[in-house]
Amino acid sequence: MDKHFVVGKPVERIDAYDKVTGKAVYVGDMKFDRLLQGKILRSPYAHAIVKSIDTSKAKALPGVRAVLTYDDVPHIPFTPCGHPLPFDSPLDSLIFEKEVRYVGDTVAAVAADTKEIAEKAISLIDVEYEELPFLLKDEDILADGAMEIHKDSKNIIGTTFTEYGDVEAGLRDADIVVEDEYRSPIVTHAQIEPHISIVDIDNHTGKLTFYVSNQVPTIMRERLAYILGLPRRMVRIVKMAVGGGFGGKQEPVYEFINAVLTQACHCPVMLELTREENLACTRTRPSHYFKLRTGVTKDGKITTRDLYTVRNNGAYASHGHSVVLNEYGQFEGLYPCPNTRFDGKTIYSNMLIGAAMRAYGMPQYCIANESHIDHIARTLGMDPLDFRLKNLYKQGDKRNFGNYYADYTCGLPQVLEEGLKRIGYKEFRENPPADNGPIKYGIGMALSTYQACVFPFSCELSGARLMLQDDASATLFINCTEIGQGTDTVMAQIAAETLGVPYEWISVVEGDTDLCPPDMGAYASRQTYVTGQAVKKATLKCKKQFLERAGVMLERPAEELDTRMGMVIDKETGEELIDMPKVAENLVYHLTEGDTCGYEAGFVPTENVLEYMGSFAKVAVDTETGKVEVLKLVTCMDCGNLINPQTAMGQLTGGGIMSLGFGTMEQVLIDPKTGKVLNDTLLDYKIPTFADVPDFEAKFIETYDAAGAYGNKALGEPPNITPAAAIHNAVYDAIGVNIPTNPLTPERVYEAIASAKQGKEA
Amino acid sequence: MLYSVKELYRPETLEDALRYLAEYPDARPIAGGTDVLVSMRKKKPEDVRLVGLQNLQELRGIRRREDGVVEIGAYNTFTDLANCPIIAESVPMLRTAALAMGGPQIQNAATIGGNVCNGATSADSAPALFARDAVLVLRSAQGERRVPITEFYDGPGRVKRQSGEILVTIELPPCQADSYGDCYIKFSTRKAMDLALIGCAAACGVAKDGTIAQVGIALGVAAPTPIRAAEAEAFLKGKRLTEDMLEQVGELALATAKPRDSWRASKAYREQIIKTLARRAVRAAYEMAGGAL
Amino acid sequence: MQTIHIKINGKDWTGPVEDGETLVDMIRYRLGLTGTKRGCEVGECGACTVLIDGVPNASCMMLAALADGKSITTIEGLTNEDGSLSPIQQAFVDAAAVQCGYCTPGMILSAYALLQHNPHPTREEIKVALSGNMCRCATYEQVMEAVERASDLLAAAVVSKE
Known part of the structure; x- marks a missing residue:
């Protein structure tokens, strides 16, 4: 490991000043001379045919500038899925639907002078619907002869079946087979900034500029052009400050609707969703069903693992089956064994749309699998820790699923050691706390792996351009993109480290498809891993030319020179030779040899690596009310070398508390009688508040991985995986019941305790 | 947001x-x-007329009269209640309730008068006011009307505030017993920014010999309006509280309650919480009043 | 329409507002102070928090006309004239208590108000005082650290003045 000067330092976030002063510009903060307001008319039915629409009253309302329905817009079937080309999800969506498939589906839209007029106009549109039966539950959707939500789909978005070894034989020959079913609820991103965009138009060329709150500018440009039937050169995406993404802004959600409104009105239109729309009509982490069967020997060795999973994705495919494929990739991350089978499918239903959400399938898989592991241990009479130790992946072990992961570093043993120490596992087991009246105590853990990008499944291009200025400062152009996780800061650190200048010398231009090179964007925790390499590559090109000029000036071969914090130095001795700004000045202003020094680079990874993390929880359960109090939560993570330990910690603890929400309070509730979302407010869709933050320790286990630009692996999503599962297992430990779902609301925990008691009495 | 307000x-x-x-x-x-x-x-009502009560000094202030009655002006925010020494001393559970309501921003704006007049069974102030037999003083152009809070609620979101009336003051009669204790427990999923799934208040006046001289037990979200648990109160009156009696307190509190199934919680679960909270609140109030189990 | 008079970030402002206009809209659109965010319009998220006479309030839950005569502080009012940061803002920067940033202005104002009346809050007091400001990035640990840092900065400033 080289000594680093900028990498590994807690430098100040590039965007911190703007964000603490209120100067950061989010889409809603932009000022235009004239800006119309858009509003969407949504289906009140879970499934219906739009028979007719009468817009005359709405159009007659003063201040209304456009009312658009199916007949007024392109009918190009598309997938909004925020994946790079080629399309890997069914083309099942339209701008406005004639057959609406969930409560909230898009029927028409209005642009008006004010929001209030737009809202009024929406209420004046008369729609005649023919209601159709609707499907919510897996078993109804998959039943023989079930109504098809999308024609010829059989309600299936995708299926995967892979088997290694012989699972049936393995289960037959096992000493013990343990079986569990688990169902995770629908949850949603609940970004504090609801979805918003402004679309402007150049009325001479027709070119559209989208000011967006979005994670994937490059993909947005391609996809919006496709949806609108425009050449891509007619679309520019400008990403503003983003008030939270978490996967829910990793695709066009409604931007195409204000695009058609803008085209109709020839002036910019804003479309800002309400909180209710944000919670009930955007994107979700949909419900997953898991059935796990594991065969073990008497002494606790796993021989066979069998997983069947169904993702109930809602009305349209969006990211669809690829989320199940992520679970597929991690299936043997922790517990490889000879016989393994993965059978997964993704299905349609008449509910809001499932898509990407932080850690892409893994939070729900982790609770299902890790509580199953605890169940097996208990069945065997083993401590869940001992059972894990007997079966956990060790560096060099063979994996069938996920055999494409490189294996340079594995901090799993240290993750376990540190986590167990911090939670006090041994002490708890040796000296378990006695019940305190109705309060019972429990301890639990959960482990997981996560990838660093989506190679080899999908295009993984990242791009960067570094433009050296005449003072050896530099401007970095990237599209990877900043949504609060701190990528601008980290990329600036990588550029500064590579160029050999102080961090403050790098400025970043990002999130603009007319200015910055293509990059697949912010998802899969990929930015530091992939874009980090692109930044390094582009910077190295600059550095090469720069050192050549320095060599000319110093009359020494460039190969003997290096840079360090703004100085050109002797590579061997470290002796400082000349200020970098002097060289940069010479480079630009030389009478005959003046030159620019700016380079762009694309990077595509040819390997993928795994992070390892674990969470450990201690809980108190009030057995009279079912209320769970998290007394202590610990998360440890190996994500390679940290580029910025301070922003990294923000991800680790923030992701952890978000996971606590998933585990204990969050769920989108759907009325089975209507298909309507019941809890579309932040009062009833419960995300953790400050008061809900437990005693939380987070710790990085730093390794230095050969695959990353500076020893790093990946970070953004995985902190959101294990905490909920650790809490789940701690509650299991406290009450002796493995509750087959989340969140562990007081009511659910109480019911589990009560029915276990009844079972015992009976 | 621009609301459609005529004036x-x-x-x-x-x-x-x-x-x-x-x-x-x-x-x-x-x-x-x-x-x-x-x-x-x-x-989305249109052309609404609103009357802002911000400047009415008559609605402000918290006083203890010579006869011991605590007068709470209707325009006291939950923060006002939480910061008031008279409240902390004479009805501490109302302070608990004030701090359990919403979050700081809401506590800084929402008033006790508004909370009562909104008529929600989940109103955080209601169980404490019910348990202490609060009397509401309403004024209209015609004159003044006094209504016990227990008779004010009319159904979910409905109260007997007549048109033209403004709630001016809430009066809390003093506890006449030798010592006093109370307790409000709000049961909710989150620790802040949440509605009560059940709220329970208990106020106990305890005589020197440890017998319960005065008792009020009230429940929120246990019925379409906040309610008093009269049967449990009758059972407790004149007795010294013992561990064995608590079980029955819970059962009797439940006997008065009519919780319903909703997507927020099932009837059966609410019943369990009613029993549990009634036991815990009565016990805490009794102990605070110096009673020993 | 009515005319109101307020103090906004220490400066007098007199102007017309609609009777049904919310304070957050007045601040954002009439005054152009877009540091105050909007997240739910029903007082549940805290993004629109401003200080009214020094006390945190959800500006989406208040009609602008009812702010008549009050002194309002927005995030813009905490920054010094020369652009330098107040101690609480500096502490948020130093602790990296900022991620997506959308809740940040409201969070900082709540923290500022807390430190005004409680210069050395415990972690429990911080959690309670900021419990009306939801942060979906859940930057809560870092905010806690920031409030503690600001508390130290303010204490040091008092000592140096003395």
């Missing part, structure tokens, strides 16, 4: 406010706005 009238005196309300009986008093605006956003 926002801002009187400087109660008399003027009452005059305006007499002229426009449909006008809606607005105090902290935390309930009124939420409801307007949902129901």
Whole structure:
């Protein structure tokens, strides 16, 4: 490991000043001379045919500038899925639907002078619907002869079946087979900034500029052009400050609707969703069903693992089956064994749309699998820790699923050691706390792996351009993109480290498809891993030319020179030779040899690596009310070398508390009688508040991985995986019941305790 | 958001406010706005008339009269309640309730008068006011009317505030027993920004010999309106509280309650919480009053 | 329409507002102070928090006309004239208590108000005082650290003045 000067330092976030002063510009903060307001008319039915629409009253309302329905817009079937080309999800969506498939589906839209007029106009549109039966539950959707939500789909978005070894034989020959079913609820991103965009138009060329709150500018440009039937050169995406993404802004959600409104009105239109729309009509982490069967020997060795999973994705495919494929990739991350089978499918239903959400399938898989592991241990009479130790992946072990992961570093043993120490596992087991009246105590853990990008499944291009200025400062152009996780800061650190200048010398231009090179964007925790390499590559090109000029000036071969914090130095001795700004000045202003020094680079990874993390929880359960109090939560993570330990910690603890929400309070509730979302407010869709933050320790286990630009692996999503599962297992430990779902609301925990008691009495 | 408001009238005196309300009986008093605006956003009424109560000094202040009655002006925010030494001393559970309500921003704006007049069974102030036999003083252009809070609620979101009336003061009669204790327990999923799934308040006046001289037990969200658990109270009156009696306190509290199934919680679960909270609140109130189990 | 008079970030402002206009809209659109965010319009998220006479309030839950005569502080009012940061803002920067940033202005104002009346809050007091400001990035640990840092900065400033 080289000594680093900028990498590994807690430098100040590039965007911190703007964000603490209120100067950061989010889409809603932009000022235009004239800006119309858009509003969407949504289906009140879970499934219906739009028979007719009468817009005359709405159009007659003063201040209304456009009312658009199916007949007024392109009918190009598309997938909004925020994946790079080629399309890997069914083309099942339209701008406005004639057959609406969930409560909230898009029927028409209005642009008006004010929001209030737009809202009024929406209420004046008369729609005649023919209601159709609707499907919510897996078993109804998959039943023989079930109504098809999308024609010829059989309600299936995708299926995967892979088997290694012989699972049936393995289960037959096992000493013990343990079986569990688990169902995770629908949850949603609940970004504090609801979805918003402004679309402007150049009325001479027709070119559209989208000011967006979005994670994937490059993909947005391609996809919006496709949806609108425009050449891509007619679309520019400008990403503003983003008030939270978490996967829910990793695709066009409604931007195409204000695009058609803008085209109709020839002036910019804003479309800002309400909180209710944000919670009930955007994107979700949909419900997953898991059935796990594991065969073990008497002494606790796993021989066979069998997983069947169904993702109930809602009305349209969006990211669809690829989320199940992520679970597929991690299936043997922790517990490889000879016989393994993965059978997964993704299905349609008449509910809001499932898509990407932080850690892409893994939070729900982790609770299902890790509580199953605890169940097996208990069945065997083993401590869940001992059972894990007997079966956990060790560096060099063979994996069938996920055999494409490189294996340079594995901090799993240290993750376990540190986590167990911090939670006090041994002490708890040796000296378990006695019940305190109705309060019972429990301890639990959960482990997981996560990838660093989506190679080899999908295009993984990242791009960067570094433009050296005449003072050896530099401007970095990237599209990877900043949504609060701190990528601008980290990329600036990588550029500064590579160029050999102080961090403050790098400025970043990002999130603009007319200015910055293509990059697949912010998802899969990929930015530091992939874009980090692109930044390094582009910077190295600059550095090469720069050192050549320095060599000319110093009359020494460039190969003997290096840079360090703004100085050109002797590579061997470290002796400082000349200020970098002097060289940069010479480079630009030389009478005959003046030159620019700016380079762009694309990077595509040819390997993928795994992070390892674990969470450990201690809980108190009030057995009279079912209320769970998290007394202590610990998360440890190996994500390679940290580029910025301070922003990294923000991800680790923030992701952890978000996971606590998933585990204990969050769920989108759907009325089975209507298909309507019941809890579309932040009062009833419960995300953790400050008061809900437990005693939380987070710790990085730093390794230095050969695959990353500076020893790093990946970070953004995985902190959101294990905490909920650790809490789940701690509650299991406290009450002796493995509750087959989340969140562990007081009511659910109480019911589990009560029915276990009844079972015992009976 | 631009609400459809025909007029926002801002009187400087109660008399003027009452005059305006007499002229426009449909006008809606607005105090902290935390309930009124939420409801307007949902129901989208048009051309509403609002009467802002901010400047009415008659609605402010918290006093203890010579006869021991605590008078709480209707325009006291939950923060005012939480910071008031008279409340902390004479009805500490109301302080607990004030701090359990919403979050700081809501506590800073929402008023106890608005909380009562909104008529929600989940109102955080209601169980404490019920348990202490609060009396509401309402004024209209016609004069003054006094209504026990236990008779004020009419159904979910409905109260017997007549058109033209403004709630001016809430009176809490003093506890006559030798010592006093109370307790409010709000049961909710989150620790802040949440509604009560069940709220339970217990107020105990305990005689020197440890017998319960006065008792009020009230429940929120246990019925369409806040309620008193009269049977449990009758059972406790004149007795010394023992561990064995608590079970029955829970059962009797439940006997008065009529919780319902909703997507927020099932009836059966609410029943369990009612029993548990009643036991715990009564015990805590009794102990606070110096009683020993 | 009515005319109101307020103090906004220490400066007098007199102007017309609609009777049904919310304070957050007045601040954002009439005054152009877009540091105050909007997240739910029903007082549940805290993004629109401003200080009214020094006390945190949800500006989406207040009609602008009812702010007549009050002194309002927005995030813009905490920054010094020369652009330098107040101690609480500096502490948020130093602790990296900022991620997506959308809740940040409201969070900082709540923290500022807390430190005004409680210069050395415990972690429990911080959690309670900021419990009306939801942060979906859940930057809560870092905010806690920031409030503690600001508390130290303010204490040091008092000592140096003395």
